[in-house]
Amino acid sequence: MIEIGLYMAIHFTPVTMRKKAIVALGGNALVKEGQDGNIYDQFDNTREVSTSIVEMIQDGWNVVVTHGNGPQVGAILLQNNTARDVTPPMPLGICVAESQGMIGYMIQQCLANALKKAGIKRLVVALITQALVDETDPALTNPTKPIGPYYSKSDAEKLRNDGYQMTEQTKGWRIVVPSPDPKAIVEGEIIKKMLDDDIIVIALGGGGMPVFEKEGWGLNGIEAVIDKDLASERLAEAIDAELLMILTNVEKVYLDYNTPHQKPLDNITLKDLKKYYKDGHFPLGSMGPKVLAAIRFLECGGKKVIISHVEKGWSALQGKTGTHIQK
C-alpha cells in the first residue's frame, strides 16, 4: 500500500517544476514612439525585449508571452482600406489574426535565437488565440474604443458603409469598436498543456480575436477588440500562473499621474490598490485595465503582479524597479 501511494504521488501528480508567469508586452514594445513601424525597427525592438524574457527563463520561469498589436493592426486596417478597390477588405477580427501571425513570428524567432545564444535548449512557438466574450455584455452595444489610424471624411464614409462606427477626433476620423470584457481564453487548456511540457508560448496577440458562443452554431467572431491585459489575466488564471508581469510605457504605477503631486507606487497591497482604483486614480484608457487585471489576478489566487516599463522587465523582477502588488 505504501508503495502504491508513493507510486501514485510520483506518477499521477502533474509535474510542474517551474514557476509560471505571463509577461504581457505593451504595444510600445515592438513599435516605439516616433517609429514608422517598418520591419527592421520591429525586429530590433523584438530582439531587445527578448533579453528580459531570456533572463526570466534562465532564472527558472516558464513563460507565456502575450502582446499588444495597436501599431500593427492599425497598419493592416489602413492597408485594407487603401486597397479596398482592388481586393476585398477584411473585418477587424481577421486583421487581428493577421497581426498575431506577424508579431508571433517575430517574437518566436527572436526569442528562440536569444535562448540559443544563452545556451538554453527550449522550444518556443506562437499560437493563434481567441478570447471568449459574453454575448449579452452591455459593452457590445456601446462602442467606445477608437482603434487604428486617422481617416479622411470620405474614407470614414466608406468604412461606415462596411458597418464600422466612426468618430471624429482632432486629427481625423477613427474607427470605434466595442471593448467587451474577456471571460475566458479559448486556447487556455492547450496553453497550460504546452507549458507543462516546458514549451515557451507566445499567445493572445492584441488580446485575442473576440468570439462568442452562438447557439446551435459554435464560436463566432465579433467586431470588437479585447483589452490585452484583462485577457492576459484570464489566461494567467487558466494556466495557474503565480506571476503576472505587465510591461508598458511607464516604469511604475502612479497616484495622481501627470499632476504636480504624482507619486510612484513601489510596493502595494491588493487592499490599498483596490481603494485607489475605486477613487479613480487610474484612467480607463491606460492604467485602469492594468490595475483591474492586477486586482482580478490576486483575487483569483495569483501571488504577484508587477507593472513596469518594457525595457525593465528583468530589473523589475529582481525588485530593482516597477510597481509590485501582492495580497
Next chain:
Amino acid sequence: MIEIGLYMAIHFTPVTMRKKAIVALGGNALVKEGQDGNIYDQFDNTREVSTSIVEMIQDGWNVVVTHGNGPQVGAILLQNNTARDVTPPMPLGICVAESQGMIGYMIQQCLANALKKAGIKRLVVALITQALVDETDPALTNPTKPIGPYYSKSDAEKLRNDGYQMTEQTKGWRIVVPSPDPKAIVEGEIIKKMLDDDIIVIALGGGGMPVFEKEGWGLNGIEAVIDKDLASERLAEAIDAELLMILTNVEKVYLDYNTPHQKPLDNITLKDLKKYYKDGHFPLGSMGPKVLAAIRFLECGGKKVIISHVEKGWSALQGKTGTHIQK
C-alpha cells in the same frame, strides 16, 4: 527486475494510440475558382472542408492540417503595395506570417465548431510555423516562382526598388521569388508533442516562413516561398505520420494530363510512380512537387499517400476515389 521492465514499458514508451495523418489543403480549399477572396466565402469554404477532417478524426485519426495561402498572401501583398505611401510595406516572410494568422484562425474556429457539433471533444489550435532551408540551396540564387497579383509597369518598378525580382507575363508584371527545398520544420518537435497530447494542430500555412541558420545569429528569414506539399512531407516525417493526404483541385493524379490520352491513377506503387516522375509526367508547377512529396514520404517510412480533390478527402480515405500510393 521484471517489475522495473514492466514499469518502464508502461511509463517511458510514448503513448501514441491514434494513427497520425497530415492533411495538406490546396490553395483552392478556401478561395475557389472565380471567387474574389471575400471573408464570407472563405469561411463558407472552410466549414465545407472541415467536414472531411471531422470524419477522419471520428474514424480515429490524429490530424495535422497544413494549407496553402496563394490567394490570401496575394491579397496581402497587393494591400501592402497599394498602401505603400501611407504605411511601410512588409517583406514577403511577414506577409506569409500574416496569412498563417488569418487562415489558421478560420480553420481553428470552423473545425472546432464542426467537432463540437459532431459531439467530439478535442482541442484545436493553429501554430505559427517556419521551414528551415539550406543557405547554399542553388534555388536561392535563381528565383523562378511567380507569386501574388499582377502589377502595372510602374508598380513593378517600385517593387523592384524594394528588392523584388519582377517578371513580365501576359496579364502584367509579377513578383518572382526563389522556392528552395525545405529541409526541416522548425516547430516539428512541438507539433509532435501536441499530437501525442491529442491536440489537433493547424500548421505550416503557405509552406511556412522560410528561414536559414545564420552563423553566430540563429534563424533568419529569407525572401522566398516554400512548396507547401514538400514542407508537409518534412512535417509528416517529423511527427511519424503514417498517412500524407494531399488535397488539391483534381480528383486523381493523371498520366499524360490534359492530353487526349490522359489516364487516371487509382492505385500505384512507389516504384511505378518514381518511373513516371522520371519520365516527366508531372509538371513542375502543379503535380510535380506533390508526387515528389509522395515519393520522399514513402521512402522515409511513411505508409501511404493519397492525392485527391479538396472536397473528396473523406471519400478518398475510404478508397472510393483519389490516387492511392503505397510502397
